[in-house]
Amino acid sequence: MTDGTDQAFEQLLENCADEPIQYPGAIQPHGVLMTLSEPGFEVRQVSRNVGALLGLEAAQVLGKTLTAVIGQRVAKAVRQAVEAGTLDELTPIPMKVHGTEFEGFLHRHQGLLILEMEVRPRSVGDQQAHLSRLLQRLQAAKSLDELYEASVREIQRMTGYDRVLIYRFEEQGHGQVMAEASSPGMELFKGLFFPASDIPPQARQLYQSNWLRIIPNAAYQPVPLVPTLRPDTQTPLDLSFATLRSVSPIHCQYMQNMGVLSSMSISLLKGGKLWGLISCGHRQPLHVPSEMRSACKTIGQVLSLQISALESLQLAAQREEKLQTLHQLGEAMAANAGSVFDGLAENAQVLMDLVGAGGVAIIDGTQLRTAGVCPSAQQVRDLHQWITAQARPVFASHALSSIYPQAGDFCALASGVLAFTLPKPIDNGVLWFRPEVKETINWSGDPSKPLQLEPSENGLRLRPRTSFEIWKVEMEGISRPWGHGDQFAANDLRRSALEFDLARQVLKEQAAVRARDELVAVVSHDLRNPMTVISMLCGMLQKSFSSDGPNASRRITSAISTMQQATSRMNVLLDDLLDTSRIEAGRYTIAPQPLDVSHIFEEAYTLLAPLALNKSVELSFHAEPGLVIHADPERLFQVLSNLIGNAIKFTPAEGRVGVVAMSDGEQIVFSVRDTGKGIPAEQLPHVFDRYWTAREGNPSGTGLGLYISQGIIQAHGGVMQAASEPGQGSEFRFTLPKPGV
Structure with a gap:
């Protein structure tokens, strides 16, 4: 055909696809169809063969009641079926009208009651x-x-x-x-x-x-x-559910x-x-x-x-037959000391047999390993990059070149690909390949041009195929399709690989944490002894120089004092590092025992009152009478010392620091409130972070005190919170469960 005829063909084919077959405006001749109004059952439309089958012409039927058309007895049966709600197209109403036996079928559609009277066959x-x-x-x-x-x-x-x-x-x-x-x-x-x-x-x-x-x-x-159109809407009658x-x-x-x-x-x-x-x-x-x-x-x-x-x-059987091979590959991934891909690479043939592939490529970072028939290394990597960009956990295609044109260069080797990747920061994945199959499909007619053109009074029109000879169609660039079982196997293998890979990562991270903890413990132990010696020697030197009276060198005594302070700070830092390591590893332990809160407050006052007095800060403690808690005394005192010490440090002269402990339901609430300058709103959410040293005037802090204090309270089953308003002071609150709760 010419180009113009081809265009006409395509247009007619499109028109055929758009043919409104539910609105034919006609019925088959083995029955009569009429539409009825409700509740009067008046005939609104009727098929033209009503005269031949019922003895009344269409003009005599339209506008008449059903009783006038088919008789009272038969019309009554129709009305009873409507009232009973048994409008089933295959539950006929027996009828005999004008000497002919019919089967009546009723249905409602788009607000109309449609009655079909089909001549009863033998x-x-x-x-x-x-x-x-x-x-x-x-x-x-x-x-x-x-x-x-x-x-x-x-x-x-x-x-x-x-x-x-x-x-x-x-x-x-x-x-x-x-x-x-x-x-x-x-x-x-x-x-x-x-x-x-x-x-x-x-x-x-x-x-x-x-x-x-x-x-x-x-x-x-x-x-x-x-009439041709519905009288009420002037639209074609929808006969989608009409038998005729x-x-x-x-x-x-x-x-x-x-x-x-x-x-x-x-x-x-x-x-x-x-x-x-x-x-x-x-x-x-x-x-x-x-x-x-x-x-x-x-x-x-x-x-x-x-x-x-x-x-x-x-489908279940297809899955079942894959399970043994999947188990074998799972054991290989688990047994290999390297990555999961190492275990798969060592079992490449089993991997190909799993999905009936002709080749397989395994990518693990910069390493590419192949087995069987595969495209070149660069082609595999380019394809892998493209598949990764599709963002599908498992990708499958048996007509790869139709969606990835570059595959046309290697379709004989890999017209089909099945692949999965793991969510890792490095390139990774498994790609299975199937070669092109010159698949011959037996078509009943030409699939590309199933209809033909023929001349008519109005020009060209579509004519159904007159030849049903077998057409042999070679499918270029097509592999054997990946079945449900193949895709199930790829998904399941990916799940197993992901689980094993995550387990390896967890083990590596746990080993790294253990190594860090051991290093901190060794450093702490090895440094603590020399720090103690240095501190003792500084004390001896200080005492020796002090005995010299006014002749002692001020520079030397000042240097010794600075060394003592640095040594003391290093010991505190070592303690904080050990505590931090234990908290992060989830191994922070406490030794709780019954404690009288008033006694704890007395000890805290004795220790911290001189610091407050030195800054002219009013320090007060108040505990609810008879309040008893179940806590580790050393660790609780560490928390109170840190909170109260910080409050005194950041409260100006003539300010106030108040410490309160009260019972509140099933818990005991401790509060340390100061009248300092407060914490900026943007810093408040971070005060319990490690190494938080944003507070002005705290250049010597380790930034671990609040982090450790929070970890201690959490180890007791409590919660620590901070509230502050710039210019109005800050409040740190923590809770501890009541004994026996």
Whole structure:
């Protein structure tokens, strides 16, 4: 075709996909359809064949009551069905009008009551016996293939159709015939693929909404509705749920091209979505009675459930067969002293067998190890960078070049890739490769141009395929797809690798903490002895020079005093470092015992009152009478000394520092409040951080006192908090549980 014809073809194909098949404006001729108002049951629209089937022309019916059209007895049965709420399209109302037996079907849609009177076909056989046998066969099936085969054979036997197919939709939209039961002389379609355009989206939506669709004679002449539009809305009547709905003329021609004149489709649903169809076809016109259709609807529902159940079992089996290999790889990762990737690299063949790959690449930082058939090292690294950018824990594609064009350079080696990465700061991951498979798919027709053009009175129009010859389509750049079991295995292996990797990191961090603690302990021990010696010698020198009286050198005595102060500060720093190490390691221990708070306060006053007096700061203590706590006396005194000492240090002369202890419910609250300049709001959240030395006038502090104090209180099961308002002072509060609580 020329470019212009190609464009016309594409436009017509798009129009076909957009065909409003739910608004045909006509019905099939094997019945009469009318719309009724409620509650008067007056006829608003009717099919033009009402004269041939009911003996009244459309003009005589419109605006009349249903009773006037079909008689009082039959109309009463319709009204009773409406009042009973049993509007089921496959629960017919027996009718006899104008000498013809009908089956009446009712449904409501878009505010209208729609009545279909279908000419009753001749009943065939015992449907209940057929249905019972078929359901037993379906329940006994042990595999999907067995289920498909039993279904098509029994449905053909029950319905009498020349051909019964089970047709499954694939992810890409096209479908495949999974099973077939056909009469001799019928063209066979089992295993063939049908293009997605054979069943356009709006048709699939109707299949999803309706369990059944029947066409007794594809060579019929559509019967138009009178009037064409709904009188109340002046819009086409939506016949989505009408059994008599006229179908697309393209579909009718399609059926005849396939050698059938009548058909019935039974929808198969999975998870509320259209999974596939049971498609029945007959070379001659065939009108299946309603009881048969009701049985087929039940079959469709049961088969849908069975397919879902067996597919779930199939997926579980795919997972089960991977578990032993996953366990073997897990042991390899755990046993290797290096990284998890070292353990996998040592078992590369097992790793490839896990997912049926032809090659595997393992990336761990700058190290790249490959096995089997793989692209070049640079191609692997470039691909890995691209996959990492996709931000998926597990990535899978069996048509890599379609989404990563660079893969066209190595599609023979790796048209498919399955990969995972771990959340680590270095490049890492496992990439499995599958080579290109020149996969030949048997298409029933050309998937790219499923319809043809033919001349008509109005120019070109679409004509359904007249040839169903097998087309051989080579799929370039396609590998064997990664199945559910493969992707499950990749996800599970990634989970195991992540767990082992995190465990290694934790062990390394624990070892580092232990090494640090041991180093701090050794340094503390090794430094404390010389510090003690230096302090003693400084004392002896100080005493010796003091005996010289006025002749002693002031510079020497000052230097000795400075050395004593530095030695004392270094001892405090060593104690703080040991405490900090224990707190961070979660090994800070206390030795609690019953303590009288008033006695603790007396000791604190004795020690700290001189410091307060030296700065002219008023220091007061108040404890609730008889207050007893359960605490480590040395550690609690350390906390109080730190808090009160800081309060005195940062409170100006003539200021006040108050210490209070009171009972509050199930806990005892200690408070140290001062009238100093306070702590800036931006610094307050950080006062318990390690090495916090932001307070002005504290250049000599280690910055660990509050951090250690908080750790001591937490070890007692309490909480420490700070509050401050610049210019108004600060308050540090901590709680301790009451004894026995």
